[in-house]
Amino acid sequence: MKISKDTYQKITIKLKINGEIVETDIHVSDLLLNVLRDKLGLTGAKPGCLNGDCGACTVIMNQKPMKSCLLLAIEAIREEITTIEGLLNSTIQKEFVNHFAFQCGYCTPGFVMVSHALLMNDPNPDKKTVIEWLSSNICRCTGYQEIEKALYSVIKGGNACGLKPKNTVKSNGAKKTDETGRLN
Amino acid sequence: MVMIGKSVARKDAWEKVTGQAKYTGDSQEGDMLYVEKVISPYGHALIKKIDLSRARQLAGVKAVITGGNLPLTGEEIRDRYPIAYKRVRYHGEVVALVVADTPKRARQAADTIHITYAPLPVINTPRQALDPKAPLIHEDLGQYKKISKVYPEQGTNIANRTKIRKGNMLKGWSESDVVVEESYSLRPSDHAAMETRCALASIRADGKVFITSSSQAPFMIKRLISEYFGIDIGDVIVTTPLVGGGYGGKASVQLELLAYIASRASGGRLVKVQNTREEDMLTSPCHIGLDATIKLGCSQKGKLKAVKILYLWDGGAYSDKAVSLSRAGAVDCTGPYQIENVSCDSLCMYTNHPYASPYRGYSHSEVLFAFERTMDSLANKLGMDPLELRRMNAILPGHTTPTQVLLNSSSVGNLPACIHRLKKLMEWEKGQRIDLGNFKVKAKGISCVWKTSTIDTNASSGVILIFNPDGSVNLVSGVIEIGTGSKTILAQIVSERLKINLEKVKVQMKVNTQSTPEHWKTVASRGTFMAGRAALQAADDAISQLKHLASCVLRAPVEDFEIGGERVFLRDDPSKGLSYKELAYGYTYPNGNAIGGQIIGRGHYVLRHLTPLNPETGAGKPGPEWTVGAQGVEVELDTREYTYRITKSISVIDAGKVMNPKMAEGQITGAMSMGLAFGGRETFYFDDLGRVMNPQLRTYRPLRYGENPEYVCEFIETPQKDSPYGLRGLGEHGLLGMPAALGNSLSLAAGVHLNELPLLPELIWRKRKGADEGDLL
Ligand code: FES
Ligand code: FES
Numbered sequence: 001m002k003i004s005k006d007t008y009q010k011i012t013i014k015l016k017i018n019g020e021i022v023e024t025d026i027h028v029s030d031l032l033l034n035v036l037r038d039k040l041g042l043t044g045a046k047p048g049c050l051n052g053d054c055g056a057c058t059v060i061m062n063q064k065p066m067k068s069c070l071l072l073a074i075e076a077i078r079e080e081i082t083t084i085e086g087l088l089n090s091t092i093q094k095e096f097v098n099h100f101a102f103q104c105g106y107c108t109p110g111f112v113m114v115s116h117a118l119l120m121n122d123p124n125p126d127k128k129t130v131i132e133w134l135s136s137n138i139c140r141c142t143g144y145q146e147i148e149k150a151l152y153s154v155i156k157g158g159n160a161c162g163l164k165p166k167n168t169v170k171s172n173g174a175k176k177t178d179e180t181g182r183l184n
Numbered sequence: 185m186v187m188i189g190k191s192v193a194r195k196d197a198w199e200k201v202t203g204q205a206k207y208t209g210d211s212q213e214g215d216m217l218y219v220e221k222v223i224s225p226y227g228h229a230l231i232k233k234i235d236l237s238r239a240r241q242l243a244g245v246k247a248v249i250t251g252g253n254l255p256l257t258g259e260e261i262r263d264r265y266p267i268a269y270k271r272v273r274y275h276g277e278v279v280a281l282v283v284a285d286t287p288k289r290a291r292q293a294a295d296t297i298h299i300t301y302a303p304l305p306v307i308n309t310p311r312q313a314l315d316p317k318a319p320l321i322h323e324d325l326g327q328y329k330k331i332s333k334v335y336p337e338q339g340t341n342i343a344n345r346t347k348i349r350k351g352n353m354l355k356g357w358s359e360s361d362v363v364v365e366e367s368y369s370l371r372p373s374d375h376a377a378m379e380t381r382c383a384l385a386s387i388r389a390d391g392k393v394f395i396t397s398s399s400q401a402p403f404m405i406k407r408l409i410s411e412y413f414g415i416d417i418g419d420v421i422v423t424t425p426l427v428g429g430g431y432g433g434k435a436s437v438q439l440e441l442l443a444y445i446a447s448r449a450s451g452g453r454l455v456k457v458q459n460t461r462e463e464d465m466l467t468s469p470c471h472i473g474l475d476a477t478i479k480l481g482c483s484q485k486g487k488l489k490a491v492k493i494l495y496l497w498d499g500g501a502y503s504d505k506a507v508s509l510s511r512a513g514a515v516d517c518t519g520p521y522q523i524e525n526v527s528c529d530s531l532c533m534y535t536n537h538p539y540a541s542p543y544r545g546y547s548h549s550e551v552l553f554a555f556e557r558t559m560d561s562l563a564n565k566l567g568m569d570p571l572e573l574r575r576m577n578a579i580l581p582g583h584t585t586p587t588q589v590l591l592n593s594s595s596v597g598n599l600p601a602c603i604h605r606l607k608k609l610m611e612w613e614k615g616q617r618i619d620l621g622n623f624k625v626k627a628k629g630i631s632c633v634w635k636t637s638t639i640d641t642n643a644s645s646g647v648i649l650i651f652n653p654d655g656s657v658n659l660v661s662g663v664i665e666i667g668t669g670s671k672t673i674l675a676q677i678v679s680e681r682l683k684i685n686l687e688k689v690k691v692q693m694k695v696n697t698q699s700t701p702e703h704w705k706t707v708a709s710r711g712t713f714m715a716g717r718a719a720l721q722a723a724d725d726a727i728s729q730l731k732h733l734a735s736c737v738l739r740a741p742v743e744d745f746e747i748g749g750e751r752v753f754l755r756d757d758p759s760k761g762l763s764y765k766e767l768a769y770g771y772t773y774p775n776g777n778a779i780g781g782q783i784i785g786r787g788h789y790v791l792r793h794l795t796p797l798n799p800e801t802g803a804g805k806p807g808p809e810w811t812v813g814a815q816g817v818e819v820e821l822d823t824r825e826y827t828y829r830i831t832k833s834i835s836v837i838d839a840g841k842v843m844n845p846k847m848a849e850g851q852i853t854g855a856m857s858m859g860l861a862f863g864g865r866e867t868f869y870f871d872d873l874g875r876v877m878n879p880q881l882r883t884y885r886p887l888r889y890g891e892n893p894e895y896v897c898e899f900i901e902t903p904q905k906d907s908p909y910g911l912r913g914l915g916e917h918g919l920l921g922m923p924a925a926l927g928n929s930l931s932l933a934a935g936v937h938l939n940e941l942p943l944l945p946e947l948i949w950r951k952r953k954g955a956d957e958g959d960l961l
Contacts, residue, residue: 051882103667140431
């Protein structure tokens, strides 16, 4: 792909989002978050800081939670992206409802995605792991207790998230990622 | 009661967990223009020159706007230009706007604007501002347009002074055997709602102005845009979808004005202004700071006798809501105690800091930090149990508040009951300071809290219930869903009153000022009280219409009808009746004739008998009731490093009536979390130029998961007799005592007076160092 220096020149890319291939025109400097929201109408991922601090923009890329404000859209080419819109009736969402694990709801898509990704990677995480994963996001409304309860009720219920075990999910030619989910 | 007191799921649950919930910034239209701001890099400076030449020439730029030719704005004192003119008074103040066809082009053009400033001396604390030699931040203070209930002092930095004069101070001091005097200070900080503020505006050819905003006060936006810009009020139409956290910060009107100005400069086209996180912290109004001095006296036995208070509020560069905040701080200037002799001066000071907007608790958590720390100092000097000191002075029916409101069992909750429960929950008798060995000390600190509202005396709330053909009903109210779940509570109230299934109450989350009855502002924990009363009246109105229609169809007196099971039926023969469905759109006879029409229930409510404060004594009735509570915090302090862990945080609140237990608990724990972060770590750091050094969520850090303590929350129920089902305000109260309780626990653990916020280990270390050099407690 030839990329011009002119930041206003658009290129057409293909992304695989929620199992569908979509084509969109972007500037090379566009953030994945902005492409999702402005170009594809997927506004579930929210901007909260554009700095990697809040996690409101979290999506799942190749089974890892990623802050879409820290990714360029072109970095997502050929990767497998799941946004909150691609998650329907998951167990974690039901438990978020049951446990009142949200108030204003602005952080909620991010928390649902990071929780869901955690369960995909480790259906039975220990306390330390849960803290490590959930502390990547900020919720200003709740005291986190409700989110914790929602997550643990899924953990206790066994792997009820309706997911295939990790190793059987087809990687679809995705690039390797290190443990933080960053592209190598 | 079927619906009241039940933890029914929130009406906004599924849209929120699926990402379908729409917030202001989510709206995107093809022809939209984007606004970027140029903000002041200084706390105080003259604007010498603005060079716009390059910005204007860039592709895609529609307008470049600077100050001048704009009206002065402000809710009580008009002292602020929406875009700075000739002078900036705080770091982050808007100096210019660029409107362009993409956000990037707007940003790029904004970055080419070159501004020359001449820095001026900076006022960095309200005590500095009070100094007669201090530079004036508003030389024209006396000339500004203002409402009548605010008292700016020309030639000073005092934007407003509220005086409380209750009882006889001479008598009070003569009866005081033990007196303490302490000073406190805390700098401004931020709400840090996850959704940064955002506003959209367009102006139609016929003059109609359309605003969409992430706001707690769309009806105030409507009013102020009409007043500031001379537009017929009915031609300003404001829409507010779901709001991503408010905590008071979105009750100020700011970005909406910029959006309107930008649209006007771009031929009325639709424009969007969204704050970056940094702008949200710097440019938009922040959480107020406070310097305080309290002198408190009591008898040998611990009976409070007299208190003299000076509150100096750090209102920032402009007075907007800060004057009202300083007034609210005077209204409940003491803790929830009976004190016969009170003298308080609460001054709203201008400084070169970001200006203030309301913050959850509306001045009460700041006041309580100062007052409840003083209570602990007094207990310490008396050698008395601090919980017992509070219990014996607790405010009760028959007592009067600082503004001389005589309380009764409806207007104030049961504080002794709250204290009693707190004592149990904290295992108080096991000791307050426990040495755990290994350089670890466990300590317990407490705070009692109270709060009433100080909203406009004629603030109104309305509800409309519109029936659907199947007998279900649409609930329309101007309360904004900012996260507190108020609209679910309203649905519970309507469901209960109409005796209709909760699923059949359809809640309209979005508010539109043209089609939604006004709810003054979604603030002050008054949503469910006021809109709840309006909802009850609307339900009764609908019931009366249903009964009248049934009376006609069934040829029986209206009085003979009852409702139940979504039917109207005859009391003595329930088999004779009509379903809501048969009546929802009027009644149609078998031959096709029809009578009546769609059932539309209307209700409204205004709090009664409220008065403004007397300017000399402060006497007046600001709100209908005082919610009270008792709160506690347990910490473990490392006595070598002065780091600490908050292990437990407890609230016992008199909720009047718990309408939805899980939601109530969520409100209280969420508020506790915010209060602990405020007390423990949140503050703006200012440099000598008045610049905020930490406007990011990695340098300004709210609590994250894993840093939270265990939360315990309990409710007492003492009904407020005028409110729906006895409920009391609840949204703010979990926060109120947290900074104070944290300060009290850490002061006890460390053995020093910790009278500043935030309570960072560094502060404890500094005080400890001072103490080690001889200034022991
Ligand atoms: S917006 Fe991506 S982490 Fe905050
Ligand atoms: S629910 Fe509001 S920030 Fe989490």
